Amino acid sequence: MQLSRDQLLRAYRDMATIRAFEERVHVEFAAGVLPGFVHLYAGEEASAVGVCMNLGDGDVIASTHRGHGHCIAKGCDVKAMMKELYGSVEGLCRGKGGSMHIADLSRGMLGANGIVGGGPPLICGAALSAKVMKTGGVAVAFVGDGGSNQGTTLESFNLARVWELPAVFVIEDNGYAESTASSWAVGGDQLKRAEGFGLPARRVDGHDFFDVHDAAGEAITRARSGGGPSLLHVVLDRYYSHFEGDAGTYRGPGEVDRLRAEKDCLKRFRKRVIESALLGKDQVDTIDREVAALIETSVREARTAAKPSAADVLTDVYLSY
Amino acid sequence: MSAIQPITMPKWGLSMREGLVAQWNVAEGAVLRVGDEIAEIETTKITNVFESPVAGQLRRRIAKEGEAIPVQGLLAVVADAAVPEAEIDAFVLAYQAEFGTRAAAAAADEPQPELLTAGGRALRFLKLGEGDGTPAVFIHGFGGNLNSWLFNQPAVAAGRATYAFDLPGHGGSTKAVGAGDLGALAGALADFLGACAIERAHLVGHSLGGAIALALALGEPARVASLTLIGSAGLGPDINMGYIESFIAANRRKEMKAALSELFADPALVSTEMVNDVLKYKRIDGVEAALRAIAGSAFAGGRQAAVLTARLGELAAPAQCIWGTADRIVPVEHAAHLPASITVHRLAGAGHMVHMERAGDVNKLIDAFAGA
Amino acid sequence: MSRKTYRQAVSEALRHEMRRDLRVVIMGEDVSGGLGAPGEQDAWGGPQGVTKGLMPEFGRGRVLDTPISESAFIGAAAGAAATGLRPVAELMFVDFMGVCFDQIFNQAAKFRYMFGGRAVTPLVIRTQYGAGLRAASQHSQSLYPIFTHIPGLKVVLPSSAYEAKGLLIQAIRDDDPVVFFEHKALYDDEEEVPDEAYTIPFGEANLTREGSDATIVAFGRMVKFANQVADSLEQDGIGCTVIDPRTTSPLDSDAILDSVAETGRLVVVDEASPRCNMATDIAALVAEHAFGALKAPVRMITPPHTPVPFAPELEDAYIPSPARIEEAVRGVLAAKR
Structure with missing residues (x-):
């Protein structure tokens, strides 16, 4: 699928924004100024952006506990995201969700999810909404290799097939479910599992934006045109540990350094678009500078953003009670 | 006028099944005219004064104050002073004995909206x-x-x-x-x-x-x-x-x-x-x-x-x-x-x-x- | 207005709302039935026949049979609710919550809060509960206290046909997730039910009997038993107020406290297992806010702390009976303080 210059610029900007956001959150967390748990997406950017570039505001995604990248790729406001991580009432979820439950339904982002395997059934519902109301919308569930073993995910494959839903399941296989290797924890093969449920399935290189974008485009077009659900098995790597604070002792010596040097999806993207003269180096460098400034501003604003008051504990439980 | 007449629980409104005699306003022996206020009856909807539907001497108050009586149940007996007590006893017994049948028949041809x-x-x-x-x-x-x-x-x-x-x-x-x-x-x-x-x-x-x-x-x-x-x-x-x-x-x-x-x-x-x-x-x-x-x-x-x-x-x-x-x-x-x-x-x-x-x-x- | 069963009342509520609002869809195992099978279509209408006839009127696009796959379809109902539909999902027996609870209490119940008030989840889960049909331990439980415990859920326990229709229409029109508990031993109970659509507000208890000697708070099918006891005690000159809270979340605490302030005596009848159930919740409410009014210790009439048994003799001994309720009311009246 041929991408326009504007689309390539957007793809690079979104991936660079995710990377810069996550690298900065890593630093901020280490400084002890962020409350709670944080799971970083750095290294996996091509997956979120490659998929979401095929989606619009009328489409819905469900994310995982590692959700910042999906949020940014789906168009959520970066400053409001940073404020949310800081626990501000000005945050995307008014300080009630935090990193693990960050969401923006107005952007079709049905939430990061603290429950592994929580998203796929929800996405069957979002796809059902689109089908019943004939919006032409598509729903995408991002699932980790850990989540791929949950019954909710496997049941959702079946339900999506049985109901012929406009749904796509994206298994982001970064090799580790927390500290346990997916090579050990996943029985059988992701593609054959999907095919067993009757879902067309493709394995893609998650370090290559173009590969992801192409495969996702095919699956999303199929869903949008009434062809039912599909699965993508995206093989990729995360640069940080399961959560910030995890020493990552289960990883091999030099593993992460090697990944950063050899399999960085951002570097690959730069190289390809500049060498093939699709974009100029100055264009990409400009984006890098703008992204750095955006993240800097986001952090500066988030640090001083208003905190919720104790009375806010009681609001937003029900619409009426 | 027949010798013995029953005064029974009225039916006020379609859903009334029983009423409670909150208070008697007349004593046994009183001579009643039609329309005399003889008792206060409480229903689940409202309390109201009950007016005598008949005339004659109130010989017997059957319902006690505070007692709930079904619609058409016997509240009192009116009879001429000459009627002996034994006849009144017999009337009450007979009324109560056939009350179930009477109430069922009445319910069956109750007018409905x-x-x-x-x-x-x-x-x-x-x-x-x-x-x-x-x-x-x-x-x-x-x-x-x-x-x-x-x-x-x-x-x-x-x-x-x-x-x-x-x-x-x-x-x-x-x-x-x-x-x-x-x-x-x-x-x-x-x-x-x-x-x-x-x-x-x-x-x-x-x-x-x-x-x-x-x-x-x-x-x-x-x-x-x-x-x-x-x-x-x-x-x-x-x-x-x-x-x-x-x-x-x-x-x-x-x-x-x-x-x-x-x-x-x-x-x-x-x-x-x-x-x-x-x-x-x-x-x-x-x-x-x-x-x-x-x-x-x-x-x-x-x-x-x-x-x-x-x-x-x-x-x-x-x-x-x-x-x-x-x-x-x-x-x-x-x-x-x-x-x-x-x-x-x-x-x-x-x-x-x-x-x-x-x-x-x-x-x-x-x-x-x-x-x- | 005509006499209708609890089953018809629930069915009518669904039909009214599906006609009124195209976003209302129903889903669940066998809600129509026969799908893909060679025989009769719309074969079941759910195990109680409640939803029979809806598929022929509204089509398979809005009456959605599901695989036996509660996690997926209850979660799908939650996701659909968050994205514009107003689904009514049938969890055939509440005992099956064990295979889908995450989607209810971690997802649907919490969207609005976690997302800072920027989500609306108009989801209804209809489910059967309760003992009495010899269905034994995995098909007879009264698990509503577990749902009542979860902030973000509303929990409804209709005690009769009139209540069922008005409360279900309210549940479907409500913008928060609602779990609607239908007692399996009430489906054939009849009473006058309006033909029109109507709603009963949540959090508004119904006083089914009024008396000044004792207060009986009862839930679901137990309201019927409490009414029988109140009627029987009235013959002895004992007046009971029977309170049917209708919803355990929200709970009409005022109705309970006002009545206890008048009577000073409280019996709570709850078909749920006795630890951390509605009876303990209400006893604690009254102990905290109306201790001074109490003339006798609160009595809680519940099943024993056991699974629901199978054999008729055992199940009959398990379920709170009118006789036990009556004994408790007489007990609180006799107590000296």
């Missing part, structure tokens, strides 16, 4: 009584229904057909009210009379129902034999808009109880069952909109939109007004400005629901007027 279509609207009504007398038609007020007349309709149903019907937007009738103004509601009344083939009727209207009756009497005088207007609208500008608004807004028990207590001089008369019945009606889809439409037309700006006092001289039919002096919805002061041809009966201490609070007195007035 019916539905008819009048002018394209579904209207619910209850017909009681038959005979050659000119029929009587009862028209309830804002937010009411045909059960508002539970103490009155049976009392005037001797020798004539009586009809109580639910106005559009009310009770079991359609919830579509059209413009919801007096003209539309009077049109519904005219259509109801037509659908029942009633050429001419005594009209008994309460509150907004009074104004509707009055509007029909002015517009189609040939159809109205007499008018009894009770706590009636249409006779002055004032209306308790606080009540109207809180009635429309209330959808919970406490709010509704507070609203309804304005209707009665004695708020204790508002029972839980009365509140529940009104809430059941108010919860139905379309009711709130219907009430708002009617209130918006009939009571626009917190004043009665149709004051017909100036036209009362045109009335062909005789008219009387009955008003509780403690009416907190439509003030009794409106009765001060009526032409002398209209008799006004002011019942001291009664509230807006004077026909329930003082049913005996009101029934006598209706019966005398409609019988004349």
Whole structure:
């Protein structure tokens, strides 16, 4: 699928924004100024952006506990995201969700999810909404290799097939479910599992934006045109540990350094678009500078953003009670 | 007159299954006339004075104070002084023995409300009584229904057909009210009379129902034999808009109880069952909109939109007004400005629901007027 | 207005709302039935026949049979609710919550809060509960206290046909997730039910009997038993107020406290297992806010702390009976303080 210059610029900007956001959150967390748990997406950017570039505001995604990248790729406001991580009432979820439950339904982002395997059934519902109301919308569930073993995910494959839903399941296989290797924890093969449920399935290189974008485009077009659900098995790597604070002792010596040097999806993207003269180096460098400034501003604003008051504990439980 | 007569628990309203004798007002041995107030009977809906349906000496009080007695159950026995005690014992035993059968038979041919279509609207009504007398038609007020007349309709149903019907937007009738103004509601009344083939009727209207009756009497005088207007609208500008608004807004028990207590001089008369019945009606889809439409037309700006006092001289039919002096919805002061041809009966201490609070007195007035 | 069963009342509520609002869809195992099978279509209408006839009227697009896969379809109902539909999902027996609870209490119940008030989840889960049909331990439980415990859920326990229709329509029109508990032993109970659609507000208790000697708070099917007891005690001159809270979340605490302030005596009847159930919740409420009014210790009539047994003799001994309720009321009346 041929991408326009504007689309390539957007793809690079979104991936660079995710990377810069996550690298900065890593630093901020280490400084002890962020409350709670944080799971970083750095290294996996091509997956979120490659998929979401095929989606619009009328489409819905469900994310995982590692959700910042999906949020940014789906168009959520970066400053409001940073404020949310800081626990501000000005945050995307008014300080009630935090990193693990960050969401923006107005952007079709049905939430990061603290429950592994929580998203796929929800996405069957979002796809059902689109089908019943004939919006032409598509729903995408991002699932980790850990989540791929949950019954909710496997049941959702079946339900999506049985109901012929406009749904796509994206298994982001970064090799580790927390500290346990997916090579050990996943029985059988992701593609054959999907095919067993009757879902067309493709394995893609998650370090290559173009590969992801192409495969996702095919699956999303199929869903949008009434062809039912599909699965993508995206093989990729995360640069940080399961959560910030995890020493990552289960990883091999030099593993992460090697990944950063050899399999960085951002570097690959730069190289390809500049060498093939699709974009100029100055264009990409400009984006890098703008992204750095955006993240800097986001952090500066988030640090001083208003905190919720104790009375806010009681609001937003029900619409009426 | 037969030698021994039973006095039994009356049936006030369709849902009454039993009543509690709160208090006896007459002692054994008393000589009763028809209409004497002999006891106070409490139902789940309301407490009311029970008037003797028979004349004679009260020989035996069967029901004790505080005792719940089923409808048609034996309350007392009236008999001539000459009847021996043993015969009365035998009468009581026999009555009680066949009571179950009697009650079942009575329940089987109890009149039930019916539905008819009048002018394209579904209207619910209850017909009681038959005979050659000119029929009587009862028209309830804002937010009411045909059960508002539970103490009155049976009392005037001797020798004539009586009809109580639910106005559009009310009770079991359609919830579509059209413009919801007096003209539309009077049109519904005219259509109801037509659908029942009633050429001419005594009209008994309460509150907004009074104004509707009055509007029909002015517009189609040939159809109205007499008018009894009770706590009636249409006779002055004032209306308790606080009540109207809180009635429309209330959808919970406490709010509704507070609203309804304005209707009665004695708020204790508002029972839980009365509140529940009104809430059941108010919860139905379309009711709130219907009430708002009617209130918006009939009571626009917190004043009665149709004051017909100036036209009362045109009335062909005789008219009387009955008003509780403690009416907190439509003030009794409106009765001060009526032409002398209209008799006004002011019942001291009664509230807006004077026909329930003082049913005996009101029934006598209706019966005398409609019988004349 | 005509006499209708609890089953018809629930069915009518669904039909009214599906006609009124195209966003209302129903889903669940066998809600129509026969799908893909060679025989009769719309074969079941759910195990109680409640939803029979809806598929022929509204089509398979809005009456969605599901695989036996509660996690997926309850979660799908939650996701659909968050994205514009108003689904009514049938969890055939509440005992099956064990295979889908995450989607209810971690997802649907919390969207609005976690997302800072920027989510609306108009989801209804209809489910059967309760003992009495010899269905034994995995098909007879009264698990509503577990749902009542979860902030974000509303929990409804209709005690009769009139209540069922009005409360279900309210549940479908409500914008928060609602779990609607239908007692399997009430489906054939009949009473007068309006033909029109109507709603009963949540958090508004119903006083089914009024008396000044004792207060009985009862839930679901136990309201029927409490009414029988109140009627029987009235013959002996004992007046009971019977409170049917209708919803355990929200709970009409005022109705309970007002009544206890008048009577000073409280019996709570709860078909749920006795630890951390509605009876303990209400006993604690009254102990905290109306201790001074109490003339006798609160009595809690519940099943024993056991699974629901199978054999008729055992199940009959398990379920709170009118006789036990009556004994408790007489007990609180006799107590001296």
